[in-house]
Each structure stands twice: as structure tokens, then as C-alpha cells.
Amino acid sequence: MALEGIDLTVAPGERIAIIGPSGAGKTTLIGLLNATVVATEGRVRALGCDYATAGARRTRAAQGRIGTIHQQFDLVDQLRTVHNVNAGRLSRWPFWKAVLSLMQAHDVRSVRAALDRVGIGDKINERTGTLSGGEKQRVAIARVLVQQPVAILADEPIASLDPVRGRQIIDLLLTLSNEAGVTLITSLHDVDIALSCFERIVGLRAGRVIFDRHRKDLSDTEIEEIYLLEPAVVGR
Structure with a gap:
């Protein structure tokens, strides 16, 4: 989904929920923030790095300070959990150490x-492929923890979990963010969790920010409207 007219500023340590229907642009926005998606217009600046003008080295340095939890976890099922967690350090390790770590785990403690x-x-x-969905999600979070980022981007981190485990994961992310003063930006389909756990809510629809406010200032009508189906276009 292409984004248009997005103008967001996130302060250090803020915790933000991004909500909206499928295809609203939530994943694209996460990708812009961690520079895995390149903006064709406008500017994206993260941690003092302007992606439009920064070179590859400076962009990689900024990416190394941003931990991303993807919808599909991005784990290698054939590897043991220890190796998947250590992947969070790859941006800081020299190539030789990264290769050796696949044969003998480093920094196990x-x-x-x-x-x-x-x-x-x-x-x-354990081989990661033998873990449950909830356990894999926790491995992905542990990988971010060893990365020691200053910001965490979580793209639909509870989409594949049941409501109880999903709430546990969100509570864990919020606790980790609060303890370390880490910025947390999470895209969510579950509106109830977004409203009950986050103070700042950003609503996306069709690639545009419809609202960006404190949860107490949002009405039920505003929230319902971003999920309304577009009227069907009937051909002649």
C-alpha cells in the first residue's frame, strides 16, 4: 500500500499503536521507519539519520539501533533457538564471528x-521449528532484546496468537519498553488491545493518517469509520 501525506513525529520513549484495516499501509509505514522500504517522495528521518541523504553505512548503523519484530517472525526453523536470538547481534559482529556463531554459539549467557x-x-x-507460535514470537522478542535497540517496531506481533497469549506479548513489549525507556511502535488489528494498552493511537486508512490522538480523545465513531468498507464500484 502506497502512503500519502504522512506527517508523524515520534518522541523518544513514546509507545504508539497503529491501527487500521488490512491494506491500510501499516506494514509499509513500519518498513519506511526501518529503511527496508524506500520512500519515493518526502523524507524519513530516524534516530537523526535522514534516509534520503545518508549513505549505506550510516543507514545500516541506524537500522542496527532499531529492533523490528515481523509478522512472520523471520526465524530460521532449522537452527537452534540460541542462533536465532544471536541474529540480533549480526549488525555489530564482524563477518567472521557471524559465520563462526553458526557452528558454535557465542554469548550464550x-x-x-x-x-x-x-x-x-x-x-x-531447541530447534526453533519445533516451537509453538507463541514461543516463536518470544524468540523474536528475545532477538530484539540482545540487539539492545533504542526503538522497537512491531508489525502485527500478535496476529497469529490467541487473545490471551496476544495480550501477554503486548504486556511484555510494554514492560520492556518502559524498563529500558525504548520507543515502541506497534501495528495492531486488535483495536481493544490498542485502546487499552497504548495512549497514542494512529489510525490509517487507504495510506493516509485519519487520526493521531490520545486514546481518550477518540470517539467510537471515528474508530468505526476507518474500518468501513469502501463502496463497491459497479461497472456498466
């Missing part, structure tokens, strides 16, 4: 600490 933090420390040597 901090990996275990991150997995303990998300409640699955006992899965450190």
Missing part, C-alpha cells in the same frame, strides 16, 4: 538471560 526474560529460557537449545 546473555542469550539465556534474554530468553529467561521472555519466559522460555529452557528452549535455548
Whole structure:
């Protein structure tokens, strides 16, 4: 989905929920913020880096400070959990260390600490493909933890989870963000969780920001309107 007329400023440490129907542009917005999607117009600046003018090295440095949790987790099922978590350090490791880490795990103590933090420390040597969806989501979060980012982007992090586990994951992300003072931007389909857990709500529809306000200033009507189906166009 192409975005148009987007003008957002995010302060350090803010926690923001992005809501809107499928195809509204939520994933594209996340991609622009971490420079995996390139803007064809306008400017995107993150952590002092203007992606439009920065070179490849400076852009990679900014990306290394932004942890992203993708909808599909982006884990390698054939690898053990310890290796998938250590992938969060690849931007800081020299090439030789990254290659060697696939044969012999490095920094195991901090990996275990991150997995303990998300409640699955006992899965450190499990092949990731054998884990449940909720456990894989926690591995993805642990990978971000070892990265030690200053901002976390979570793209539909609970889309494949049941409501109870989904709420646990959001609570965990908010706790981690609060403890470390990390900026958290999360796209969500679950409006109830967005409104109950986040103070700033950004509503997208058809690539445009429809509202960007504190949750207490939003009406039910405004929220319902961004999910209304577009009227059908009937050909002659």
C-alpha cells in the first residue's frame, strides 16, 4: 500500500499503536521507519539519520539501533533457538564471528538471560521449528532484546496468537519498553488491545493518517469509520 501525506513525529520513549484495516499501509509505514522500504517522495528521518541523504553505512548503523519484530517472525526453523536470538547481534559482529556463531554459539549467557526474560529460557537449545507460535514470537522478542535497540517496531506481533497469549506479548513489549525507556511502535488489528494498552493511537486508512490522538480523545465513531468498507464500484 502506497502512503500519502504522512506527517508523524515520534518522541523518544513514546509507545504508539497503529491501527487500521488490512491494506491500510501499516506494514509499509513500519518498513519506511526501518529503511527496508524506500520512500519515493518526502523524507524519513530516524534516530537523526535522514534516509534520503545518508549513505549505506550510516543507514545500516541506524537500522542496527532499531529492533523490528515481523509478522512472520523471520526465524530460521532449522537452527537452534540460541542462533536465532544471536541474529540480533549480526549488525555489530564482524563477518567472521557471524559465520563462526553458526557452528558454535557465542554469548550464550546473555542469550539465556534474554530468553529467561521472555519466559522460555529452557528452549535455548531447541530447534526453533519445533516451537509453538507463541514461543516463536518470544524468540523474536528475545532477538530484539540482545540487539539492545533504542526503538522497537512491531508489525502485527500478535496476529497469529490467541487473545490471551496476544495480550501477554503486548504486556511484555510494554514492560520492556518502559524498563529500558525504548520507543515502541506497534501495528495492531486488535483495536481493544490498542485502546487499552497504548495512549497514542494512529489510525490509517487507504495510506493516509485519519487520526493521531490520545486514546481518550477518540470517539467510537471515528474508530468505526476507518474500518468501513469502501463502496463497491459497479461497472456498466
